[in-house]
Amino acid sequence: MTYRLHNFFRSSTSTRVRAALNLKGLGYDYIPYVLRNGETRNADYLARNPQGLVPTLQLPDGTALIQSLAIIEWLDEAFPDPPLLPPDALGRARVRGLANMIACEAHPLNNLRVLFRLRDQFGADEAAQRAWFTHWVTETFDALEAMLARDPATGRFCHGDTPGLADLCLYAQVWNNRRFDMPLDTWPTIMRVFEALDTLPAFQDAAPPRQPDAA
Amino acid sequence: MTYRLHNFFRSSTSTRVRAALNLKGLGYDYIPYVLRNGETRNADYLARNPQGLVPTLQLPDGTALIQSLAIIEWLDEAFPDPPLLPPDALGRARVRGLANMIACEAHPLNNLRVLFRLRDQFGADEAAQRAWFTHWVTETFDALEAMLARDPATGRFCHGDTPGLADLCLYAQVWNNRRFDMPLDTWPTIMRVFEALDTLPAFQDAAPPRQPDAA
Numbered sequence: 060m061t062y063r064l065h066n067f068f069r070s071s072t073s074t075r076v077r078a079a080l081n082l083k084g085l086g087y088d089y090i091p092y093v094l095r096n097g098e099t100r101n102a103d104y105l106a107r108n109p110q111g112l113v114p115t116l117q118l119p120d121g122t123a124l125i126q127s128l129a130i131i132e133w134l135d136e137a138f139p140d141p142p143l144l145p146p147d148a149l150g151r152a153r154v155r156g157l158a159n160m161i162a163c164e165a166h167p168l169n170n171l172r173v174l175f176r177l178r179d180q181f182g183a184d185e186a187a188q189r190a191w192f193t194h195w196v197t198e199t200f201d202a203l204e205a206m207l208a209r210d211p212a213t214g215r216f217c218h219g220d221t222p223g224l225a226d227l228c229l230y231a232q233v234w235n236n237r238r239f240d241m242p243l244d245t246w247p248t249i250m251r252v253f254e255a256l257d258t259l260p261a262f263q264d265a266a267p268p269r270q271p272d273a274a
Numbered sequence: 275m276t277y278r279l280h281n282f283f284r285s286s287t288s289t290r291v292r293a294a295l296n297l298k299g300l301g302y303d304y305i306p307y308v309l310r311n312g313e314t315r316n317a318d319y320l321a322r323n324p325q326g327l328v329p330t331l332q333l334p335d336g337t338a339l340i341q342s343l344a345i346i347e348w349l350d351e352a353f354p355d356p357p358l359l360p361p362d363a364l365g366r367a368r369v370r371g372l373a374n375m376i377a378c379e380a381h382p383l384n385n386l387r388v389l390f391r392l393r394d395q396f397g398a399d400e401a402a403q404r405a406w407f408t409h410w411v412t413e414t415f416d417a418l419e420a421m422l423a424r425d426p427a428t429g430r431f432c433h434g435d436t437p438g439l440a441d442l443c444l445y446a447q448v449w450n451n452r453r454f455d456m457p458l459d460t461w462p463t464i465m466r467v468f469e470a471l472d473t474l475p476a477f478q479d480a481a482p483p484r485q486p487d488a489a
Contacts, residue, residue, distance in 0.1 A: 109416075109417035109418075109420040109421050110375060110379065110413075110414070110417040111417075112379070122364065124367050124371065125371045125375075126370065126371040126374035126375060126378065127374075128370065128374055128378070129367050129368075129370035129371040129373075129374050130367070130371075132366065132367070132370055133363055133364070133366070133367035133370075136363045136366065137363055148348055148351040148352055149337065149348070151347070151348070151351065152339050152344050152345070152347070152348035153344075155341065155343065155344035155347055155348075156339065156340045156341040156344040156345075158344075159341040159342075159343055159344055159377075160325060160340075160341060162374075162378055163341065163343070163377055163378055163381075163382050164325065164327070164382060166378075167378050167379060167382035167383060168382060168383065168388065173383065176406075176409065177396070180402070180405065180406065180409075181392070181396040181398065181402075183396065187395070187396075190395065191391075191395065194391065194395075198325075199325070201324075202324035202325040202326070203324075205324040206324050
């Protein structure tokens, strides 16, 4: 048995976990789901992940882990090298704070299911969905840019020169933004970090276009 | 100097951190902000927390920590007793997963700023905002109920008989739901855990109505 990642190429939370697995050097079976077709809403999938969301990481013994950040923290505890969090508690608080800015404030508002709900409840067309998406990314990215730009703890990546938890979220969110053709030059530090991450094979191989289910 | 918690009585993320500080037995100065009046959008506040969100925990040396889950993880590392996470990695993955179900899927969609945005962008009136709120809480709570009810790891609280990270999120979210008069008896396990938490002084004292700025 091996690791099995139930995921979707374009899902930002899936991208985070793929890059984390790659950084840890763990191979995995890629199990794709077409979210738009409700493939994660069947009884089989829901037994593993009652939210019907991706990703789910199945361990070799069958245990199913859910929620990307919880999965990544588990990976970092089970396979400490290379670390995805800094060694000091304040550094970890900074990195988790940056990661949660994206994971708790930007991404949840811009999920496919949220855009569908805007369409169904408010008749939001593509332009309205794009305005919504752009609004929330801008709220978070303006603050993220300020925090990264002003803090000497920022290095080649979000925290020093080792890619970690915050970088996983940043990388995946920038890919998400590209899908909506957002102009990204407003956030030079974020984009500098993204470009640096995008030179690393662990991140390159996790990028949406490289996945087997990419359209 | 002491700890200073910049927060708002009704904010669910603030409730989480108040209860965590109480569980750790840490006293703190309560600094209230009226979110509706934009009191977290001034230059002073933004210097500490560029997102302009609550809560911010200021440490005795002035360091500002942001994002409730990052703050709670820091508290748990700096003051390990009593622990807010179980001792085993898989237990921690479960608890973080349950916490993130609320923190990354339910709460972010139901923030005051999101409801305001629905009003401004789509003309959502109170009934439409309530339908939106109810929809996302139901999505998450149905899954949370299933996960808690079926798993022998659930005890008096979300994970065994010690209150922890997932309980902080659950307790705060149930308070949030009450504000929208959501019927809560649909989720018996969640409510059983809530009622058990609500007997503990650390949680009681963190509840919105007990705060100095409660209306």
